Amino acid sequence: MKKLLGLLLIIIVFSCEKAKETVNKGGKAMGQTATEFIDGVAEGVDGTLDSKIVLSDSLKERGISIGKYQIESDSLGKNNKLTVYIITEKNFNGILTFKVFDKNNAEYGRQTLELKGKGGNAGYHDVLFDSRTDIESKSTIKVN
Structure with missing residues (x-):
């Protein structure tokens, strides 16, 4: 057993x-x-x-280019903060204007950024749009 x-x-x-x-x-x-x-x-x-950034030809000629970027939410959940990596191949001292357009090409956000950069420098910059701007899917952000 x-x-x-x-x-x-x-x-x-x-x-x-x-x-x-x-x-x-x-x-x-x-x-x-x-x-x-x-x-x-x-x-x-x-x-x-996916939203895209389009840089004006005049900024490209002045030595500005865009690297990685991301769209973030504020505390209210609105996607109104753009963090963008800006590269200055030439000395630059000026104002960049960021305009947000929906998929039908209607503008619904605008903000400026004062940029001072020496040639060969690069860095991240935050562009905070109005709290009512909610960057939608497939938006285009034009930079002049």
Whole structure:
């Protein structure tokens, strides 16, 4: 009877370990799939919310270019803050005007930024639009 009970205990423990392994493998696979799904959704959202910056030819001629940029929300949840990396290849001292246009080319936000930069410098700058400006998906931000 003791041998039978011992054998039964070994079978139960072995079965539990196999079940645990199976559950762990299944959980790991589900976790990877969920992560890939979330990453895919995030990429899709980024693609549909993608706004673009268009720099005027006159600013390009004056040595200004734009690097990475992002649109951030204020405390009310409005996407009205633009953080932009501006590169000055030539000395620059002037005012940049940022205008936001919707997908139908209607302007709905405008803000200026005083920029002083030596040639070869670059840095991040924040452009905060009116709190009622909510930069929409597929907006165009024109810089003059």
